[in-house]
Amino acid sequence: MTIDQQLELLTARHVDLFSGDELKKKLEIAAKEGRGLRIKYGADPSAPDIHLGHVVGLNKLREFQDAGHTVVFIIGDFTGMIGDPSGKSATRPALSKEQVLENAESYKKQVFKILDPEKTEVRFNSEWLGEMRFEDVIRLSAHVTVAQLLARDDFSKRYADNRPISLVEFLYPLVQAYDSVMVEADVELGGTDQLFNLLLGRELQKIYGQHPQVVMTLPLIEGLDGVQKMSKSLNNYVGVNEASKEMFGKLMSVSDELMWKYFLYILCRPPEEIDAMRARVSSGELHPRAVKDELGRCIVDRFVGEGEGAKAAEEFARVFAERKLPTDMTELALEGEIGLIDLVVKAGFAGSNGEARRLIQQGGVRLDDVQNKDIKAVIPPVDGMILRVGKRKFARLSLS
RNA sequence: GGUGGGGUACCGAAGCGGUCAAACGGGGCAGACUGUAACUCUGCUGGCUCAGCCUUCGAAGGUUCGAAUCCUUCCCCCACCA
Incomplete structure (x- = not known):
C-alpha cells in the first residue's frame, strides 16, 4: 500500500484532523525507518463496559494496526483510584487497586474483540502518575495557563454561567496530555469531546521536546434514544459484551x-x-x-x-x-398455590409488591397468554404454565 | 475574611404551617398502536397485611392540635467580592 492510500484509509470517517500533512510526514518517516507509529487511545476504568460508542474509535485503531502500527491503549487507573468529582452530586467512589485491575482485565477482554492483541500495548497511567511528587505536579501545571484551559468550550460555558468547575477537572486535560508525553504518542485518537485534551497533548509534547502528536477525532454516535451521545450513564448504550x-x-x-x-x-x-x-x-x-x-x-x-x-x-x-414465546426462558419452581402478586415478585419481575400490583392492574401480567388483572388472584400450581410480564419478561413455572 | 444562594423522591426542579407521599419535566415501567424494545397517545412511578397504615423533603433537637414549610444547633454544597 502506498503512503497516500494508507493516508486515505486511515483518515476515513474522521471529524477533526491536525493535521493530514503531519500524519503523512510521520507515515513516510516511519516507513523509511521500518517501524510503525504509536497510536494512543485513553480509556476510563471506572465503567468497564465497552459499548458501540467506543467501537467507533476502536475500529479506527484497528485500521491503524492493520496498516502495521501499534496501539498504545492507556487505562486511566490513576484517576480511577483517586475518584473523579466531576459529576457534581455523586462523587465517584475511588476504586481500589484490585478493582482497577479487575476492571482492566474485563476491559481487555472486550477491547480485543476489536483490536489485535499482538499490536496493542496496554499501559496503566498510574505507572508514571503514581510516581510523581507534588513538586512534579506543580512543575507540570506551570506549563499551562488558566486562560488556556478556559478556552475549552464546556469550561468557558460553565464559568460564564457561574457553574462549578472543579480543580480536578481542570487538571484532567493536563494529565491526559502528560500521558502523551510519557508514551511518546505519534497519533492520538478520541471522540470530538476530547479535542481540547488531545490538542493540549501536542502543546505539552512540544514543551518536552517531542514531535507533537497528530490529533484525530471521531464522532460521538447517538445512543438508543437517538438524541444523546451513547454513554453508560445515560443508559442508552449497547455493550459489546451483551447477550x-x-x-x-x-x-x-x-x-x-x-x-x-x-x-x-x-x-x-x-x-x-x-x-x-x-x-x-x-x-x-x-x-x-x-x-x-x-x-x-x-x-x-x-x-x-x-x-x-x-x-x-x-x-x-x-x-x-409473531408474539410467540421465546425459545428459552427462566424456570421458576413453585411448591404450591401462590398469590399472583407474590408470583410476579418471586419471578424477579417486580421489585416490590406495590410494583407487582401496579403491573397486574395495568394489564401487564399474563398467564399462558391470558391477561390477569386480579391482584387478589391465587394461582393453583400448573406445571409448565408461562408467566409473562410486559413484552419482554417470561418465566416457565414448574412444580417441585 | 465578607456577601449572597442552596441541600426536596432515580435525576432536574416547584412547594415555604394543614387540602403534601409532595406540582411539573426527564428517565423508568405498563397498555394501545407498530416492521420495531422506534414514534405517538394513555396510565402508573416510596413501602406495607392497600378505601387504611407506616417511613420520607441534609442531620439532630424544639415550637404547634398539625412542620418539607417556623425556631435552634450542626453538617455539606455553590457563586460572587476581597
Whole structure:
C-alpha cells in the first residue's frame, strides 16, 4: 500500500484532523525507518463496559494496526483510584487497586474483540502518575495557563454561567496530555469531546521536546434514544459484551435514521454502499426493517460470534413480530398455590409488591397468554404454565 | 475574611404551617398502536397485611392540635467580592 492510500484509509470517517500533512510526514518517516507509529487511545476504568460508542474509535485503531502500527491503549487507573468529582452530586467512589485491575482485565477482554492483541500495548497511567511528587505536579501545571484551559468550550460555558468547575477537572486535560508525553504518542485518537485534551497533548509534547502528536477525532454516535451521545450513564448504550438477544433487540429499537450511522461507524461499511441502500429504501424497494435486521445481525455476529446474529434475529421475530414465546426462558419452581402478586415478585419481575400490583392492574401480567388483572388472584400450581410480564419478561413455572 | 444562594423522591426542579407521599419535566415501567424494545397517545412511578397504615423533603433537637414549610444547633454544597 502506498503512503497516500494508507493516508486515505486511515483518515476515513474522521471529524477533526491536525493535521493530514503531519500524519503523512510521520507515515513516510516511519516507513523509511521500518517501524510503525504509536497510536494512543485513553480509556476510563471506572465503567468497564465497552459499548458501540467506543467501537467507533476502536475500529479506527484497528485500521491503524492493520496498516502495521501499534496501539498504545492507556487505562486511566490513576484517576480511577483517586475518584473523579466531576459529576457534581455523586462523587465517584475511588476504586481500589484490585478493582482497577479487575476492571482492566474485563476491559481487555472486550477491547480485543476489536483490536489485535499482538499490536496493542496496554499501559496503566498510574505507572508514571503514581510516581510523581507534588513538586512534579506543580512543575507540570506551570506549563499551562488558566486562560488556556478556559478556552475549552464546556469550561468557558460553565464559568460564564457561574457553574462549578472543579480543580480536578481542570487538571484532567493536563494529565491526559502528560500521558502523551510519557508514551511518546505519534497519533492520538478520541471522540470530538476530547479535542481540547488531545490538542493540549501536542502543546505539552512540544514543551518536552517531542514531535507533537497528530490529533484525530471521531464522532460521538447517538445512543438508543437517538438524541444523546451513547454513554453508560445515560443508559442508552449497547455493550459489546451483551447477550445476543439484548443486543439485537436494542438495535432494532434504534430509529431508522440513526441506523445508517451505525452502518458507517460501527460496521465501517463504505459510504457508497450505504448511500445505495438508502436510495433503495426511499424508493420503497427495500423495507427499512430489512436493513435494520441486517444491521442487528452483523453487529451480533461481530461481537457475539458468527451465526449468532441470525439466531437473534429469528428469536426477535418470533417474540415480537409473531408474539410467540421465546425459545428459552427462566424456570421458576413453585411448591404450591401462590398469590399472583407474590408470583410476579418471586419471578424477579417486580421489585416490590406495590410494583407487582401496579403491573397486574395495568394489564401487564399474563398467564399462558391470558391477561390477569386480579391482584387478589391465587394461582393453583400448573406445571409448565408461562408467566409473562410486559413484552419482554417470561418465566416457565414448574412444580417441585 | 465578607456577601449572597442552596441541600426536596432515580435525576432536574416547584412547594415555604394543614387540602403534601409532595406540582411539573426527564428517565423508568405498563397498555394501545407498530416492521420495531422506534414514534405517538394513555396510565402508573416510596413501602406495607392497600378505601387504611407506616417511613420520607441534609442531620439532630424544639415550637404547634398539625412542620418539607417556623425556631435552634450542626453538617455539606455553590457563586460572587476581597
